[in-house]
Amino acid sequence: MKNILSDLFLSTTKEPDSELSRLSSELRVTLEKLKDEKEQREAILASMEEGVIVTDPKGNVTMANRKAEELFGKELLEKRVVEISRNPELHRIIEEGSKKGETVTGEITIAVHHPISLSVTMTPLIRNTEKLGSVIVFHEITLLKKLETMRIDFVANVSHELKTPLTAIKGFAETLKEGAINDKENAARFVDIIKENADRLSRLVEDLLTLSNIELGKVSFEIRPVEVEEVARTVISTLEPKAKAKGLSLELDIEKGVRALSDKDRLAQILLNLVDNGIKFTEKGSVKIQAQTTPPLPFVGKEGVQGAFVQISVTDTGTGIPPKDIPRLGERFYRVDPARSRELGGTGLGLAIVKHLVVSMNGKLSIESEYGKGTRISFTMPAAGN
Ligand SMILES: Nc1ncnc2c1ncn2[C@@H]1O[C@H](COP(=O)(O)OP(=O)(O)OP(=O)(O)O)[C@@H](O)[C@H]1O
Ligand SMILES: [Mg+2]
Known part of the structure; x- marks a missing residue:
């Protein structure tokens, strides 16, 4: 209480000049704080692995970070989003987000020096009912996509490699069962083929196990x-x-x-x-x-x-x-x-x-x-x- 009273007393008895200088110094502090905050925000945006683009309600870029420039080229400011990429899926995501007034996500592929897969999140900025623009975040998923493709290819390859010898084993076993077993000359040849293919299967399984054990770190050196x-x-x-x-x-x-x-x-x-x-x-x-x-x-x-x-x-x-x-x-x-x-x-x-x-x-x-x-x-x- 004492402090407030003395502050009040001071402010009412202060000279106009000193009041002005107090206001000006307060303003300076506030401005410096704002500047610090802006610099902090810019540093965070610049260090982000994600590309970030902010637009006004008309779809003009008002802010783009370093990663966004890496993906879509320099000097993005003032440009319309539709100008920075011709990707139709990106345009669809932006349009849907603005229309619905809610976050929309999707995936696009762009080509810079090589194809890059990106997940896109478009969030409209709305205050009360007023549209202020949007924030679009791009997250690179090229490696993830590549791993996914490798996994699918690997399963397809293993199935294919297993299928070939299995088909041979099944086919020749059936032929033997249907009577060829009594045809001495051919029977021995068919059994040889079955053995050969069974060997192939076990080589395949052995090699796959070796590979997976090395990858899992189970092989000791x-x-x-x-x-x-x-x-x-x-x-x-x-x-x-x-x-x-x-x-x-x-x-x-x-x-x-x-x-x-x-x-x-x-x-x-x-x-x-x-x-x-x-x-x-x-x-x-x-x-x-x-x-x-x-x-x-x-x-x-x-x-x-x-x-x-x-x-x-x-x-x-x-x-x-x-x-x-x-x-x-x-x-x-x-x-x-x-x-x-x-x-x-x-x-x-x-x-x-x-x-x-x-x-x-x-x-x-x-x-x-x-x-x-x-x-x-x-x-x-x-x-x-x-
Ligand atoms: N010295 C080489 N000269 C020519 N082509 C080669 C040579 N080494 C490998 N290759 C090629 O690389 C491929 C893969 O080799 P890899 O050793 O993995 O398989 P493979 O020899 O066909 O089968 P596996 O090693 O399981 O018996 C071969 O199929 C062949 O096309
Ligand atoms: Mg080999």
């Missing part, structure tokens, strides 16, 4: 110094008969004493897959395993100084891979010629497993190929030192 030459020799002796049958030579070119920090069995699995591919897709010439230690890179990147690493590669003189297919190799079931791969007993999961194993052991995989001349698939592993 025993990382130790590994003599690369020893592993490569084991792989070569395992696959020598297969190469000989095709008249191909298997070669080794490994720097003396190269040791990688790796899981020995997994490294063998990687090399088995790569050399097997080399043999399968080469008709004449050789498949060669090479390895050498590369000194640490002088470049200090985001991840810090990179240590020395071992570069291991498998090079063949085979069919090669068309350039357009190279980026997609390593995707599950992706094959240049699916029919040919199946004929050779492949599941199309070999390279996907290789890629996962390499990455899980801190390596990188790269594919170089010249169509009609040959392929080199290389990967790195951290070097073990001496």
Whole structure:
């Protein structure tokens, strides 16, 4: 009470000049506060991952944040929303929102440098019954869409891969049951076909389990110094008969004493897959395993100084891979010629497993190929030192 009374007393007895200066200083504080708030709002909008556009009742842009400019181009202010994108679905969402006077959502795809999928939320701004404009928020869902497509494709691919051998098994079993079982000569052949397809099914299921176990982190890696030459020799002796049958030579070119920090069995699995591919897709010439230690890179990147690493590669003189297919190799079931791969007993999961194993052991995989001349698939592993 005392304070209020003394304030009152002061304000009534103050000179007009001092009253003016008090008002002016209050105004200054208020303006600064408003400025701070505006800057804060702008900073929040600029840092948002979502694109935000505000329009007046006529549909002219009165505010657009950084992300909105990234999506629809600079200088959006004053433009009409219909001018900044010709997407008919976006126009429908805006029109429906204004008409209904309530939030409307939808999805659109725009093309900047590449197609971008966006979820759109349009909220009309209404005070009492007066329309003040609208806020449109764009949230990028390209990755989500891609994952969804990958999941759908994967299920479709697995079903297809399972269906082919199952159809063969069912068909030949029925033929045997309907009488072919008594036809000694053909019966044995049909049983062989059933066995072959059952083997194919179990290979497929095994590969799928391997992949999913690596992805789930269920595969344990025993990382130790590994003599690369020893592993490569084991792989070569395992696959020598297969190469000989095709008249191909298997070669080794490994720097003396190269040791990688790796899981020995997994490294063998990687090399088995790569050399097997080399043999399968080469008709004449050789498949060669090479390895050498590369000194640490002088470049200090985001991840810090990179240590020395071992570069291991498998090079063949085979069919090669068309350039357009190279980026997609390593995707599950992706094959240049699916029919040919199946004929050779492949599941199309070999390279996907290789890629996962390499990455899980801190390596990188790269594919170089010249169509009609040959392929080199290389990967790195951290070097073990001496
Ligand atoms: N060395 C190579 N030369 C030519 N094409 C290759 C080579 N390695 C891989 N490819 C292509 O990549 C595809 C995928 O390879 P991947 O190892 O995943 O499958 P696959 O060998 O067909 O089957 P799987 O490995 O299950 O037996 C192959 O079908 C083939 O088209
Ligand atoms: Mg393979």
